[in-house]
Amino acid sequence: MRAGEVFAGFRIERKLGAGGMGSVYLARHPRLPRQIALKVLSDTSSSDDEFRARFLREAELAARLAHPNVVAILDRGVQDESLWIAMQFVEGADAADLLREFPAGLPPERAVHVVTEAARGLDAAHAAGLLHRDVKPANILVSPEPDGPDRVLVTDFGIARAIGESTELTAAGEVLATVAYAAPEQLRGETLDHRVDIYALGATLYQLVTGGKPFPHETAVAVMQAHLMEPPPRPSDIVPGLPKQFDRVIARAMAKEQDQRYQSCGALAEAAGAALRGETVAPVPHPAGYRKRLLSGAVAAVALVLAIAATAFVLGTNHPEKHSPATTSAAPIADESGPWGVAGFAVAAFPKLLPHSPTSSGFHGLWCQAKDDNGNSVPLDVRRDQVWLECSSDGDPVDVLSVNCITSRLNWPDIPYSGVSAGTRPWTRGNGSGRVMWGDSTVGGKPKGNLRVAFDDAARNFCVVDLYSLTVSGQALLDTWWPDAPI
Incomplete structure (x- = not known):
């Protein structure tokens, strides 16, 4: 679509970006003096009836979530066989774009701030019974504030589990996760709970601090294998001067077993802040009755x-x-x-x-x-x-x-x-x-x-x-x- 065109009542101003899932446009609301971010899904995604029904249902659930650290969903629908969703427009960039400016990683204090703010939005979603299932830097928006810390919002609630990009795994038409941040239970196809987002937030924190993904292997299969088998990486091996306590934070956030992880995103963020201050960080717990996991x-x-x-x-x-x-x-x-x-x-x-x-x-x-x-x-x-x-x-x-x-x-x-x-x-x-x-x-x-x-x-x-x-x-x-x- 070009500037000036009207789609679903919204006047397109310019294209913001595109991916395998569709395209995002800056558009003008037809009745209110405001700009919105309009995401239009690809024809491939929109053509499946079951997918469309699930997308509309999940977008409606996500629209009920109101939190300052979550991008608000304003409307959704179908136009000319294309699914679309209208969202709050946030001036700035996502954390993945920010990493292109800081290829060796953000200053640790800024990285922890971004994760702390994102954790607030994720915990609010979990309290409302919603899972994100695709937490990653590209789904965390960062808007620099002139007189204070960055404003941070989590985006793509309600659609992350319904649509995927080329870097994601799909099974029976349903997205599991972006492989670089996927929790082991996602890769095993098991029932998920909020701790899947905690794992991904830990992987995101690692990347924000070091500039690299936790398991930077060349193929998706090798990355999957690493999530399932390799120990969590140690950011202090990459970032000189980073307190060793930070390694424990990543190890617990990215523990293979859900019971060994932090039990909220806020607890992860709090531990990361304590680690930066050089304070003692609790080790990964070893729960009674710990059950081994064998790959099938x-x-x-x-x-x-x-x-x-x-x-x-x-x-x-x-x-x-x-x-x-x-x-x-x-x-x-x-x-x-x-x-x-x-x-x-x-x-x-x-x-x-x-x-x-x-x-x-x-x-x-x-x-x-x-x-x-x-x-x-x-x-x-x-x-x-x-x-x-x-x-x-x-x-x-x-x-x-x-x-x-x-x-x-x-x-x-x-x-x-x-x-x-x-x-x-x-x-x-x-x-x-x-x-x-x-x-x-x-x-x-x-x-x-x-x-x-x-x-x-x-x-x-x-x-x-x-x-x-x-x-x-x-x-x-x-x-x-x-x-x-x-x-």
Whole structure:
């Protein structure tokens, strides 16, 4: 449509943008002295009767939502077989446009402000029984105010679940989500609740702060796999000087399990603000009765043979000691058909510590990946002399935990805890005994707390567990983590 044309009673002034879902125009209201944003859906979307009925119904529900942080829906209808929706016009740009001006990410304070304001609108929608299901920077409008902070509004309520762009997944005609921000339960086709928007808002916050999407893989399949299997990314690895507490905020917002996330968008925003102030942020909870998530169908088949991409935490070249076994005798026969494949025996040795599958989390939010001696991810269907699982934790106080087990089940070598000024003492618990060692070292000139647990009992004497913290000493790990550790 061109300037001056009339559509559904609205006089078109100019085109604001276009996408796979349709086009957006700045238009003049026919009876009131105001401008509106008129979205006209594509003919492909408008031609399906079921789609049209759902679109009109959801637009009507969204129109009942009145909140200063939500773009108001003013009217909707059908003209010349095209669906349209009239919305409040907001002067400014969306957060995706803003990121083009700040490719390395917004200043953290501004990013948190944008998310805080968007969270207010999303929580109001949730309280009214509405889900957005497509939260992303492009659906958050930012209008700079000359005498104050940005004005922020969430848009596309009521139509995000009915229509999609080329970057979105569809099933049976219904949009699931924009892949870059999709919660695992969306990708699994499960019943959704408000926590799907919390996950997407966390992914959006990550992008606003770092300038990049959480899982910047080249294909949609790889991104889906990452949402399902990879641990949440750490923004402090990208943004120098960003408090480590911010990593915990993203980890909890983007937890694979809904119960482990913040339970409101406002709680996420509040935690992000506290993290910027350097305040303690609560770790990812580990609820009682936590149930493992296994991928089904083709995704599950792929998950067991693909190497898990990306390392969630970088320790430079100072990896834990890894020793080749004294012999390469064949390992005892074991069931390797479970979700951990050839690493299953190592996980079975620590059932209360490690996650039950590569897609679930363990004690204090542990997310684990199988690695080789060079720190590269490895597939779970190829047997090796040694299994090394590297796990990112919640930082309270452990940042990284690794488990090393000899596949042949030979005893782990009794070698000193080198490179660390360590204390050592024996330990005995109801399920076994061994030695615990602790001390401190440095990574990149920064102090690092270390703790190692070795085992005497036959069920685990072929393994060693190492812990690292960039915020507390080895002694503090011994005093705070070790007493309640499920080992």
